[in-house]
Amino acid sequence: MIDSTLLMMLVVGLVVSFAILGMFIWGAKTGQFDDSNKMMDGLLFDSQEDLNDAVSRENKKEKDKEEQKKSKPKN
Amino acid sequence: MSKVKCNHCHLEFSESIMIKEEELNFCCKGCQGVYHLLQDQNLDSFYDKLGNKTIQPPLEVSSDLNKFDTQSFEKIYVTEDENGYKKVDLIIEGIHCAACIWLNEKVLYNTDGIIDASINFTNNKAKIVWNSEKIALSQIIEKIRSIGYNAFAYNSKIADEKASLAKRDYFIRMMVAVFATMNIMMLSVAKYTGFFTGITPEVRHLIHLGEFILSTPVIFYSGWIFYRGAYYGLKNRILNMDFLVSAGATFTYIYSVFILFGLKGESYFDSVSMIITFVLVGKYLEVLGKKSAVDTLDTIKSQIPLETTLIKDGKKVEVSVEDIQIGDIVELKTGDKASVDGIIIKGESSFDESSISGESLPIYKKANDVIFSGTLNQDSLVQYRVTKTFKDSTLNSIVTLLEDSLASKPKIEHKANEISKGFSVMILTLSILTFLVWYFFGIDLGFDYDGVSHFEKSFIVAISVIVIACPCALALATPIASLIGISELAKKGLLFKEAKFIEELARTTKLVVDKTGTITNGKLSVVKAQILDENIHKLDLLYSLLDSSTHPISTSIKEYLKNHYKNLSLKNLSNVKTLQAKGMKAIYKNLEDKEFEILGGNQKLIEEFGIKYKFDSQNSVYIFAINKKVIATFELKDEIKDFAREFVSDCLKNNIDVIMLTGDNQNVANYVAKEVGIKTVVANINPIQKAKYINKLKEEGHTVVMAGDGVNDSVALSSANVSIAMGNGADISIAVSDIVLLNNSLESLNQAFIISRKTYKFIKQNLAISLIYNLITIPLAMAGFVMPLIAALSMSLSSLIVVANSLRIKGK
Numbered sequence: 109m110i111d112s113t114l115l116m117m118l119v120v121g122l123v124v125s126f127a128i129l130g131m132f133i134w135g136a137k138t139g140q141f142d143d144s145n146k147m148m149d150g151l152l153f154d155s156q157e158d159l160n161d162a163v164s165r166e167n168k169k170e171k172d173k174e175e176q177k178k179s180k181p182k183n
Numbered sequence: 184m185s186k187v188k189c190n191h192c193h194l195e196f197s198e199s200i201m202i203k204e205e206e207l208n209f210c211c212k213g214c215q216g217v218y219h220l221l222q223d224q225n226l227d228s229f230y231d232k233l234g235n236k237t238i239q240p241p242l243e244v245s246s247d248l249n250k251f252d253t254q255s256f257e258k259i260y261v262t263e264d265e266n267g268y269k270k271v272d273l274i275i276e277g278i279h280c281a282a283c284i285w286l287n288e289k290v291l292y293n294t295d296g297i298i299d300a301s302i303n304f305t306n307n308k309a310k311i312v313w314n315s316e317k318i319a320l321s322q323i324i325e326k327i328r329s330i331g332y333n334a335f336a337y338n339s340k341i342a343d344e345k346a347s348l349a350k351r352d353y354f355i356r357m358m359v360a361v362f363a364t365m366n367i368m369m370l371s372v373a374k375y376t377g378f379f380t381g382i383t384p385e386v387r388h389l390i391h392l393g394e395f396i397l398s399t400p401v402i403f404y405s406g407w408i409f410y411r412g413a414y415y416g417l418k419n420r421i422l423n424m425d426f427l428v429s430a431g432a433t434f435t436y437i438y439s440v441f442i443l444f445g446l447k448g449e450s451y452f453d454s455v456s457m458i459i460t461f462v463l464v465g466k467y468l469e470v471l472g473k474k475s476a477v478d479t480l481d482t483i484k485s486q487i488p489l490e491t492t493l494i495k496d497g498k499k500v501e502v503s504v505e506d507i508q509i510g511d512i513v514e515l516k517t518g519d520k521a522s523v524d525g526i527i528i529k530g531e532s533s534f535d536e537s538s539i540s541g542e543s544l545p546i547y548k549k550a551n552d553v554i555f556s557g558t559l560n561q562d563s564l565v566q567y568r569v570t571k572t573f574k575d576s577t578l579n580s581i582v583t584l585l586e587d588s589l590a591s592k593p594k595i596e597h598k599a600n601e602i603s604k605g606f607s608v609m610i611l612t613l614s615i616l617t618f619l620v621w622y623f624f625g626i627d628l629g630f631d632y633d634g635v636s637h638f639e640k641s642f643i644v645a646i647s648v649i650v651i652a653c654p655c656a657l658a659l660a661t662p663i664a665s666l667i668g669i670s671e672l673a674k675k676g677l678l679f680k681e682a683k684f685i686e687e688l689a690r691t692t693k694l695v696v697d698k699t700g701t702i703t704n705g706k707l708s709v710v711k712a713q714i715l716d717e718n719i720h721k722l723d724l725l726y727s728l729l730d731s732s733t734h735p736i737s738t739s740i741k742e743y744l745k746n747h748y749k750n751l752s753l754k755n756l757s758n759v760k761t762l763q764a765k766g767m768k769a770i771y772k773n774l775e776d777k778e779f780e781i782l783g784g785n786q787k788l789i790e791e792f793g794i795k796y797k798f799d800s801q802n803s804v805y806i807f808a809i810n811k812k813v814i815a816t817f818e819l820k821d822e823i824k825d826f827a828r829e830f831v832s833d834c835l836k837n838n839i840d841v842i843m844l845t846g847d848n849q850n851v852a853n854y855v856a857k858e859v860g861i862k863t864v865v866a867n868i869n870p871i872q873k874a875k876y877i878n879k880l881k882e883e884g885h886t887v888v889m890a891g892d893g894v895n896d897s898v899a900l901s902s903a904n905v906s907i908a909m910g911n912g913a914d915i916s917i918a919v920s921d922i923v924l925l926n927n928s929l930e931s932l933n934q935a936f937i938i939s940r941k942t943y944k945f946i947k948q949n950l951a952i953s954l955i956y957n958l959i960t961i962p963l964a965m966a967g968f969v970m971p972l973i974a975a976l977s978m979s980l981s982s983l984i985v986v987a988n989s990l991r992i993k994g995k
Contacts, residue, residue: 114386118393129362136355142347146304149281157228165292172298172314176266179316 191218191331193237199753213241217331226289232282239277241331248321251336255489255503260336261320264312268298271320272339273309274485275302277332290330297323306478308343309334335485346477349470353408357467360405360460363397364453370394371453391443394452401456402436405463427607431649432458438646446639461982487557487578488522494566504573511569515560523556523569524576530565534558547736562761610652610961617965618645630967640967648964651977652957660949664989668942671992675934676925684921687905688936689943691839693885695877695899698845698855700892700909702827704927707736707803707819709743714815719750721814725807727754728769728783732761736805737783740817756781762788766805782808789813827859830929835860837936842880844873844899873899890924890932907932942992949985956981 135141186195190207191214201208202215209215221227250256262270275287284302287309291300296317302309311323327334337343374382374390409432412425432455439450490501494512504522507513512528515521521534531549536558548554554567557578573579621630621641630640669679679685696702714722722744729741730753744751756769766784773779782792789796789806796813798804805817834841842863845852852866865876877899880887889903900906900920908920909927924931960977963969969977 114389118389122393122396125362125366129359132358132362133355136351136358139351141354142351143303143305146281146284149284149304161289161292168292169298173266176268176314 189214189240191215191238192240193233193235194240197753199755211240213331217241217329220329221286224290224293226286229282229286232285233280234282236280236282238279238283239331241277248325250490251321251324252319253490256320256336259489260338268312269315269320270310270312272337272343273311273334274337274482275307275309275327275332275334278302278304278307283332286330287327287332290326291323294318294323294326308337308339308478308481337481337485339481343477343481346470346474350474353463353467353470356405356408357460357463360401360456360463363401363405364456364460367394367397367453367456370397388443391439391450391452394450395440395443398436398439398452398456401459402432406432406459408466409459409462422607422611427610427649428458428462430607430611431652434646434649438642461986488520491522492516507569507573509569509572513567513569515554515565515567517560517562517564520559521554521556521567522576523573524571525554525567525569527552527554527565527567529567530563532563532565533561535561606652610649613652613961613965614645614648617648618642621645621967644964644967647969648961651960651964651969660953660985661946663986664942664946664949664992667989667992668938668945671938671942672935675931675938677931677935677938678923678925680921680923684905685939685942686946687886688888688922688939690886691888691905691936693842693880693887694834694839695842695844695873695880695887695889695903696861697891697899698843698852699821701890702824702843702855702859702861702929703821704824707739708822709739709817710820711818712743712747712815713817716812716814719748721809722748723752723754724756724771724779724781724809725783725815726751727756727771728759728767728781728807731756731759731769732767736803736819737767739819740805743817762791765791779809780811782806782811823855823858824929826929826933830933831860833933834936837940839936842876844868844876874902877902907935938992945989945992948988952984952988953981 141147187198187201187208188195189201189210191209194210196210198208201210202212204215207218209218221229260271264270278284278287281304284304287302288300291297291311296314297311298314299312300309313320313323324334370390370393374387376382377387406429409425409429413429416422416426435451435458436455439452439455442450488504490503491507492514493500493502493507494514499514507523513521513523513525515532517532527548527550529550531547533547534554536546536555548565553570554565555578556573556576618641620628621644622637625637625641665685668685672679726741726744729737729744732738754771756771759767759769761767762784765788766782768788769781771779771781782788782794783805785804786798786806789808792808792811794808794811794813796806796808798806798816803819805819806813807815807817831841840863841861842865843852843856843861844865846866846868849866852864856862856864868876877887877889881902881904886905887903888905888907889900890907890909891900892909900908905922906920907922907924909924922935924935956977960969
């Protein structure tokens with residue numbers, strides 16, 4: 109009984125840990141931990157305004173890319 | 184007069200000099216401009232983010248924007264991505280805090296045509312992607328400058344991308360190892376507690392299983408670099424440290440897997456991951472050091488101009504710096520950076536040499552004075568004859584030097600690798616011998632097999648020899664201490680070209696110093712002042728005139744006045760003009776609206792304005808006059824560096840004999856030596872004699888360190904055991920020296936000795952720790968007294984001791 113509980117805990121623990129590790133590796137690979145100072149100051153940049161900004165930046169990028177694609181065939 | 188804060192930069196200034204605007208105060212037009220720009224663009228939340236922090240007032244930059252759109256610039260720095268967008272890597276100057284990053288990114292993102300702009304706060308490097316059909320790069324740079332920052336391009340392809348990738352790769356590998364090891368340690372605590380409190384075989388098996396799952400990525404993913412290192416070592420027929428680490432880890436891992444799947448005994452997955460993690464952390468620190476060196480290098484490189492104006496047959500032509508020949512005439516406008524070294528032939532100006540020497544005060548240069556590449560022309564147009572090609576010029580030499588030091592492996596590391604090579608072979612041999620003796624002769628020798636089979640017991644004992652000897656402590660002993668020592672030294676502005684100089688510096692018995700530039704500094708100080716009219720109002724005017732200049736002479740006299748007269752106040756001067764290489768002129772209006780013409784400068788200026796006043800002196804002279812009447816005169820001379828006396832006495836205390844060798848005359852040399860406490864002085868000596876003197880000292884068995892700066896010191900510097908170049912020194916002396924003092928102060932030179940002695944002490948301690956550890960544990964392991972479990976624990980402990988011991992270098 110105890111052993112099966114332990115086994116389950118071990119499995120759950122390892123799965124959760126590896127999931128977190130996986131997310132961490134994804135973050136590191138996409139360069140999110142490259143700038144240690146900026147990461148630490150991240151708290152300063154998460155107001156509603158900043159988050160809205162981030163969304164509008166993404167939208168702007170997408171829009172620009174679409175425009176670029178449209179203009180390419182003409183060339 | 185009370186001080187008020189500037190509303191943009193938050194620096195405090197006297198209220199009288201502030202630009203007032205209702206409730207607002209600005210220290211300069213730049214701050215005022217940026218403040219209003221941010222208000223207009225609704226970016227005033229920048230000031231909330233800035234809080235109480237101060238920033239630098241907007242940088243004054245020249246209008247060299249066109250260069251960013253030139254073909255030669257594009258060829259070197261601009262690339263195109265798959266979408267057809269342009270990409271450039273920049274270093275942003277003037278960033279102080281997170282708010283600066285926020286402001287720059289926000290302004291750039293809000294600009295039409297900019298697709299991506301991300302700035303790294305740690306190294307101030309930025310990546311900008313833009314649509315060249317909508318905006319030009321020069322417009323982007325202009326945008327950055329408009330908010331008070333400046334940007335330089337650098338080529339990330341050369342070293343930065345490689346270093347960044349290596350850093351990221353090691354970081355992920357290290358974090359995986361740290362994560363797994365921490366979890367394994369938790370499981371191990373349960374397992375070891377079980378030894379005393381009782382544990383069922385099933386639970387122990389479960390723990391082993393968990394450890395197996397966690398340690399597998401550590402050995403095969405994190406530890407991959409050791410296998411790679413071992414493979415390349417074997418390919419070149421070298422058994423290196425990587426080989427021992429990977430062999431030890433693999434053997435222990437395989438053995439533990441056997442235990443997991445039925446063999447009787449204990450598994451040692453914890454020691455496998457500990458070995459890998461510890462050595463990996465050390466390697467990561469090394470990679471980190473390299474990355475920050477690359478960042479420094481990129482910053483220096485970005486300062487090098489790409490094109491320069493030559494005067495050819497009376498015409499101005501723009502040429503690439505690589506095409507400049509010795510003997511060409513270069514024209515340098517105000518705000519331009521010199522790209523090659525040369526000698527001024529026409530014009531006079533002040534030069535900011537901070538990028539070379541770290542000295543913030545500008546240096547006045549006239550005809551026949553030497554111009555170093557990378558220095559900034561601050562006030563007027565000069566023409567100079569090129570004496571060195573771009574490749575051999577100062578700035579490029581420094582860059583090459585730093586690149587070389589990055590590429591070369593410290594000699595001490597070579598030595599450590601050689602030791603480890605022998606060590607690896609010895610341990611492997613001992614381990615195999617142990618196995619053979621235990622397996623074949625164990626019974627005859629009466630060994631205790633604890634009821635397990637011969638093979639198993641012999642294998643366990645042989646493994647424990649490898650595990651216990653796994654030279655973590657030895658591998659970490661020198662590099663960790665050297666690394667911490669060198670980074671501590673670098674923080675103080677001391678660049679060591681090789682780690683071995685730490686050892687040499689620590690063993691110094693004779694320190695030879697040059698006088699000018701080493702014991703005395705180029706900074707002028709007032710040696711004689713004649714105040715002909717002590718009226719405080721007139722001195723206020725002098726003080727105000729001096730305050731509006733950053734010239735070394737003005738700064739020194741201002742300092743002198745501050746120390747000698749209290750209650751000096753700044754007056755509002757108008758029409759303040761700098762008369763190149765002569766001095767300054769200004770107008771003062773008193774309350775009755777009466778105008779006064781104020782002049783301050785050298786003999787030439789006084790003569791030019793028709794004032795008859797003869798003043799003969801060997802020193803630099805400053806004459807101050809109001810309405811053509813001379814009020815005060817000053818004579819200025821080179822002064823002895825701060826801390827010189829303390830430095831010499833510190834050296835003597837540590838049994839380092841200080842000797843001064845100078846080309847100057849005996850009287851001056853004796854005076855300076857007496858002032859600072861140097862007992863041995865050799866004056867009137869030429870560079871060759873200096874070198875001979877040092878060689879003689881070396882022949883007597885002394886470890887000789889030479890500190891100097893000029894071209895005249897270069898031969899002597901190259902003769903000494905360790906040579907130290909003062910940062911503002913000539914390029915040749917920097918090239919031949921082993922240590923470069925960036926900030927030029929004797930305090931840092933003293934720190935070089937203190938930190939080196941400390942580091943060397945810790946290296947010796949670390950080596951002693953690992954040696955004693957191995958001497959005790961290896962025989963015990965061979966005799967079968969140390970089980971792999973204890974071997975792993977004690978090995979980790981020895982590594983921890985070495986790391987903790989090395990960290991003490993940072994202390995105090």
